[in-house]
Amino acid sequence: MKSDLDTLMQSKNLDAILVIGNATHNPPMYYLTGGGHVSAATLLKKRGAPAVLYCNDMERDEAAKSGLQVIPYSTYNYEELLKEAGGDPALAAALRYQRIFTDQGVRGRVGVYGHTEVGSALAVFDHLRRRMPDLELVGETRDGSLFMYAMETKDEAEAARIRKMGRVTTTVVGRVAEWLTGSPVREDEVLLKEDGSPLTIGDVRARINLWLAELGAENPEGCIFAIGRDAGVPHSVGADGDPLRLGQTIVFDIYPCEAGGGYFYDFTRTWSLGYAVPEAQRLYEEVKAVYDKVVAALTPNAPFKDYQKLVCEEFEKNGHPTPLHTQAPLEGYVHSLGHGVGLNVHERPWSGLTAADDNLLKPGVVVTIEPGLYYPEKGMGVRIEDTYWVRPDGRIEKLADYPYDFVLPMKHWRP
Amino acid sequence: MKSDLDTLMQSKNLDAILVIGNATHNPPMYYLTGGGHVSAATLLKKRGAPAVLYCNDMERDEAAKSGLQVIPYSTYNYEELLKEAGGDPALAAALRYQRIFTDQGVRGRVGVYGHTEVGSALAVFDHLRRRMPDLELVGETRDGSLFMYAMETKDEAEAARIRKMGRVTTTVVGRVAEWLTGSPVREDEVLLKEDGSPLTIGDVRARINLWLAELGAENPEGCIFAIGRDAGVPHSVGADGDPLRLGQTIVFDIYPCEAGGGYFYDFTRTWSLGYAVPEAQRLYEEVKAVYDKVVAALTPNAPFKDYQKLVCEEFEKNGHPTPLHTQAPLEGYVHSLGHGVGLNVHERPWSGLTAADDNLLKPGVVVTIEPGLYYPEKGMGVRIEDTYWVRPDGRIEKLADYPYDFVLPMKHWRP
Numbered sequence: 001m002k003s004d005l006d007t008l009m010q011s012k013n014l015d016a017i018l019v020i021g022n023a024t025h026n027p028p029m030y031y032l033t034g035g036g037h038v039s040a041a042t043l044l045k046k047r048g049a050p051a052v053l054y055c056n057d058m059e060r061d062e063a064a065k066s067g068l069q070v071i072p073y074s075t076y077n078y079e080e081l082l083k084e085a086g087g088d089p090a091l092a093a094a095l096r097y098q099r100i101f102t103d104q105g106v107r108g109r110v111g112v113y114g115h116t117e118v119g120s121a122l123a124v125f126d127h128l129r130r131r132m133p134d135l136e137l138v139g140e141t142r143d144g145s146l147f148m149y150a151m152e153t154k155d156e157a158e159a160a161r162i163r164k165m166g167r168v169t170t171t172v173v174g175r176v177a178e179w180l181t182g183s184p185v186r187e188d189e190v191l192l193k194e195d196g197s198p199l200t201i202g203d204v205r206a207r208i209n210l211w212l213a214e215l216g217a218e219n220p221e222g223c224i225f226a227i228g229r230d231a232g233v234p235h236s237v238g239a240d241g242d243p244l245r246l247g248q249t250i251v252f253d254i255y256p257c258e259a260g261g262g263y264f265y266d267f268t269r270t271w272s273l274g275y276a277v278p279e280a281q282r283l284y285e286e287v288k289a290v291y292d293k294v295v296a297a298l299t300p301n302a303p304f305k306d307y308q309k310l311v312c313e314e315f316e317k318n319g320h321p322t323p324l325h326t327q328a329p330l331e332g333y334v335h336s337l338g339h340g341v342g343l344n345v346h347e348r349p350w351s352g353l354t355a356a357d358d359n360l361l362k363p364g365v366v367v368t369i370e371p372g373l374y375y376p377e378k379g380m381g382v383r384i385e386d387t388y389w390v391r392p393d394g395r396i397e398k399l400a401d402y403p404y405d406f407v408l409p410m411k412h413w414r415p
Numbered sequence: 416m417k418s419d420l421d422t423l424m425q426s427k428n429l430d431a432i433l434v435i436g437n438a439t440h441n442p443p444m445y446y447l448t449g450g451g452h453v454s455a456a457t458l459l460k461k462r463g464a465p466a467v468l469y470c471n472d473m474e475r476d477e478a479a480k481s482g483l484q485v486i487p488y489s490t491y492n493y494e495e496l497l498k499e500a501g502g503d504p505a506l507a508a509a510l511r512y513q514r515i516f517t518d519q520g521v522r523g524r525v526g527v528y529g530h531t532e533v534g535s536a537l538a539v540f541d542h543l544r545r546r547m548p549d550l551e552l553v554g555e556t557r558d559g560s561l562f563m564y565a566m567e568t569k570d571e572a573e574a575a576r577i578r579k580m581g582r583v584t585t586t587v588v589g590r591v592a593e594w595l596t597g598s599p600v601r602e603d604e605v606l607l608k609e610d611g612s613p614l615t616i617g618d619v620r621a622r623i624n625l626w627l628a629e630l631g632a633e634n635p636e637g638c639i640f641a642i643g644r645d646a647g648v649p650h651s652v653g654a655d656g657d658p659l660r661l662g663q664t665i666v667f668d669i670y671p672c673e674a675g676g677g678y679f680y681d682f683t684r685t686w687s688l689g690y691a692v693p694e695a696q697r698l699y700e701e702v703k704a705v706y707d708k709v710v711a712a713l714t715p716n717a718p719f720k721d722y723q724k725l726v727c728e729e730f731e732k733n734g735h736p737t738p739l740h741t742q743a744p745l746e747g748y749v750h751s752l753g754h755g756v757g758l759n760v761h762e763r764p765w766s767g768l769t770a771a772d773d774n775l776l777k778p779g780v781v782v783t784i785e786p787g788l789y790y791p792e793k794g795m796g797v798r799i800e801d802t803y804w805v806r807p808d809g810r811i812e813k814l815a816d817y818p819y820d821f822v823l824p825m826k827h828w829r830p
Contacts, residue, residue: 020533025440025635037637037652057743058650058750074743079769090556113534118435119526121533122540122554139537141505206631209674213628216621220440220635222452222675235473237452259624260637328472328489335473354494 001153001364002031008146009047014138015108017146019043021116023066024261025220027343028113028147033066035260040116042097043068044104054100076100090120094127101135109136113147143350152340152348153364159389159399161258162341162366165265166387166400168215169254173269175211176204176252177408180244180273185413189246191273201225202240208254217256221345224253224268231270232376234335234383246274246410249283249380251372255345264345266368268385269402274410280380283373284406287382290314290371294337295386300394304351304359304367308337311371312353320373323353331375338368341387363392366399416568416779417446423561424462429553430523432561434458436531438481439676440635442758443528443562448481450675455531457512458483459519469515491515505535509542516550524551528562558765567755567763568779574804574814576673577756577781580680581802581815583630584669588684590626591619591667592823595659595688600828604661606688616640617655623669632671636760639668639683646685647791649750649798661689661825664698664795666787670760679760681783683800684817689825695795698788699821702797705729705786709752710801715809719766719774719782723752726786727768735788738768746790753783756802778807781814 009017019028023038032043032051038059045051055063057072064070076096085091101107112125125137142148154162183191183199191199204225212219226238231251244250253268270287272280293314294307312324312333321332328334336352349359349367361367367390372383384404389397424432434443438453447458447466453474460466470478472487479485491511500506516522527540540552557563569577598606598614606614619640627634641653646666659665668683685702687695708729709722727739727748736747743749751767764774764782776782782805787798799819804812 024637037639037650056650057745058648061645061648061651072743077742079742082769089559090554093556111534112537113532115530115532117528117530117557118533118536119528119554119560120557122527122536122552123556124554125537126554137537139505139534139539139541141508141538142532142535144504145534206629209628209633210625213624214621218624218633218635220633220676222439224452230476233473233476235452235471236476261635327492327494328487330472354497 001155002150004150004153005045005146006048008149009111012111012140012146013109014047014111014146016044016046016106017111017113018137019113020121021114026115026261027151028115030261030343031147031151033063033068035262036065037062038066042100044100044106046104046106052104090123091127093124094131097124097128098131101132107135109138111138111140111146113145143348144356148348151342151344153362154342154366154389155364158263158342159366159391161263162265162387162389163399165217165256165258165263166267168212168217169256169265169267170400170402171215172208172211173252173254173267173402176208177271179207180204181408182411185246185274185410189274191244191246198243200240201227201238201242201244204244205240212256216259218259218261219256220261221255223255224251226251226381228379229376231381232331232374232379234372234374234381244273246413247272247277249280249382251381251383253383253385257345261343263343264341265400266341266345266370266385266387267400267402268370268383269404270382270384270406271408272406273408274413275415276407279378280382281406283375283380283382286315286318287371287373287384288404291369291384294369294371295388295396298361298369298388298396300361300363300390300396302361303357304338304349304361305353305355307369308351308353311337315373331377332373333371334374335372338370338385341366341368361390363390363394365390416570417565419565419568420460420561421463423564424526427526427555427561428524429462429526429561431459431461431521432526432528433552434528435536436529441530441676442566443530445676445758446562446566448478448483450677451480452477453481457515459515459521461519461521467519505538506542508539509546512539512543513546516547522550524553526553526555526561528560558763559771563763566757566759568777569757569781569804570779573678573757574781574806576678577680577802577804578814580632580671580673580678581682583627583632584671584680584682585815585817586630587623587626588667588669588682588817591623592686594622595619596823597826600661600689600825604689606659606661613658615655616642616653616657616659619659620655627671631674633674633676634671635676636670638670639666641666641796643794644791646796647746647789647794649787649789649796659688661828662687662692664695664797666796666798668798668800672760676758678758679756680815681756681760681785681800681802682815682817683785683798684819685797685799685821686823687821688823689828690830691822694793695797696821698790698795698797701730701733702786702788702799703819706784706799709784709786710803710811713776713784713803713811715776715778715805715811717776718772719753719764719776720768720770722784723766723768726752730788746792747788748786749789750787753785753800756781756783776805778805778809780805
């Protein structure tokens with residue numbers, strides 16, 4: 001949580017943190033500013049002190065909404081800096097950092113964060129390191145970074161926002177199911193639109209985006225709506241031109257966030273419209289059984305990867321390849337069980353077999369549980385996913401309910 | 416254009432370029448891969464050779480849509496790398512880069528690009544620099560980077576995509592105008608919704624997002640819909656809770672992109688609903704006159720900042736402060752005339768008075784022309800903006816037409 005930042009800085013031996021970039025679609029900056037129309041900002045926080053936000057003068061009103069102390073960049077005359085830098089904008093930016101750091105009394109080890117242009121940052125930091133050799137600019141890999149640790153546990157207010165996104169998500173999923181099952185079906189089992197042309201994945205995707213926007217969400221990462229062979233490749237998003245057909249597995253994985261780049265939700269159902277072939281039905285039942293087993297076993301403070309191991313063992317009993325004994329399998333169970341969800345669609349804690357031991361189901365974490373089985377050569381794949389919050393009281397709360405039907409009966413078609 | 420990349424690499428003395436991050440909302444990666452659901456990818460291009468794309472195994476099908484040679488990360492056993500790195504994921508990533516660079520025969524100066532986590536990149540590159548001291552990893556500031564130069568000029572296909580986004584944008588703007596002018600008006604000149612409650616900026620924003628989604632666009636940067644004093648602060652996006660009122664300047668600046676993080680359009684109109692106060696009317700006419708003067712003067716290959724100077728001089732004649740003789744003015748004309756538009760909502764060429772001399776209206780550039788005048792203390796601001804393409808034949812094409820009415824008559828209200 002945000003209140004952990006100073007402790008985390010201490011444990012990572014950081015004297016200050018520097019966050020750069022826009023306030024939207026930049027999780028560390030969003031986390032500390034609350035988002036808004038603030039671009040190319042600089043946030044500086046010394047350990048034990050409140051953060052200070054530097055921004056373009058034009059965006060001062062937007063920046064002030066963060067509640068932080070706001071200082072406009074014009075405090076430092078850019079034209080003079082550029083002259084001093086001999087016209088090199090990277091050096092001019094470094095000179096501005098140098099003045100900011102000096103004015104704020106920042107020294108020692110400074111952690112660097114932000115989702116922005118890496119080339120630009122590298123150019124500026126290379127100059128800054130030469131100008132301030134006593135300052136140590138420290139990068140951390142994203143997955144183990146200070147912010148990933150701080151953001152890992154969510155308070156009531158954050159969980160409420162994710163829960164609300166869960167309602168938005170499942171509402172849209174429900175509308176898609178309603179729409180598809182009410183569509184007419186051609187003799188060759190292709191779904192049709194009102195105008196008599198085939199209903200395609202592109203049509204579904206457009207409708208999903210529309211409904212999400214209507215409900216105050218955005219879809220920055222797209223979504224997966226994959227049928228047949230594509231459903232058997234976990235991260236294939238599906239081909240927009242493909243028509244929807246009965247009796248094929250459809251993996252529908254949807255992970256929108258609050259408009260403006262806020263909190264995400266992550267959710268998957270697998271459907272077979274009208275009927276299911278027996279092999280797909282069996283696959284679905286296997287995945288559902290393992291899903292239920294995992295959910296029943298979830299225990300606060302347990303290592304997340306213990307459940308990945310459980311899933312692998314269960315699937316291997318039935319003869320499916322898994323990462324437990326196959327390197328990078330292309331069929332069977334081919335990914336990890338889940339991940340944290342927050343301002344990042346994927347964040348701590350991690351569940352992979354090689355995840356560090358501190359990836360625990362601590363009170364406060366919000367995680368997905370998403371086992372699946374994939375057989376692209378057989379033209380099928382199945383995944384079931386919900387998002388859970390480990391509440392402060394230790395209870396495990398599914399953040400949005402939605403039925404687990406695999407076969408969705410068609411209103412205008414009978415087997 | 417993309418075909419300029421090798422020449423640009425030569426002029427910047429780069430032996431190779433390295434692009435990292437996702438394929439969406441990451442302009443350099445989108446530019447070379449065409450977007451799609453490919454995350455945390457690595458693209459490597461040696462000068463004079465085609466690019467090679469490394470990606471997670473699960474995303475191999477999506478990556479293949481780029482038409483590039485795709486190599487899955489599993490070519491390098493991550494668990495072994497992590498073991499060799501003593502469990503340090505930053506070093507493990509650096510070791511993988513080292514193997515990739517060695518296998519591809521990359522040496523010398525390598526330019527680094529991508530919109531992704533800077534802290535993570537810094538950690539990995541610090542290791543890589545120690546491991547490969549002969550390799551020179553070069554950052555460039557975004558605005559002058561190789562990609563900004565390559566992307567600066569657009570071919571017919573790119574211009575067609577931006578033109579299409581222009582149609583989407585102006586369609587949405589037209590719908591907003593139609594909706595607002597058809598709304599009932601309360602005695603105190605506040606617009607009302609059908610249910611009799613005040614129509615707010617938040618309502619307008621939600622409707623804009625809905626219509627954009629419906630038309631295949633997304634709105635990753637939000638939009639500006641600012642009324643009264645907020646309209647006088649150029650980058651204030653407007654307060655969602657504020658009701659719409661007659662007779663106040665409304666700055667409506669909208670800059671959506673193709674769904675999936677593709678090409679942007681950028682457009683602004685200023686409206687006064689029902690009637691205008693004389694001072695706002697005069698302000699509008701001044702801005703429109705300067706806008707017309709600039710557009711009539713646009714000449715291929717001219718320095719973009721010449722027009723910024725022209726605008727400053729014109730506004731100063733009428734007594735408005737401008738950046739020509741006032742540092743960072745807070746009222747009058749307070750920004751620069753325009754900017755390039757493409758996969759970035761702001762990109763080369765730049766028009767600021769301090770912009771480098773090579774920011775020209777070269778054939779192929781797509782630029783905004785957006786003069787404005789701002790008086791926050793008077794509660795008013797005006798901006799007019801369209802996006803223009805300097806065609807290969809030298810003709811200047813406005814990419815979307817839309818009327819320039821300032822006062823929008825209300826259907827159910829008379830002065």
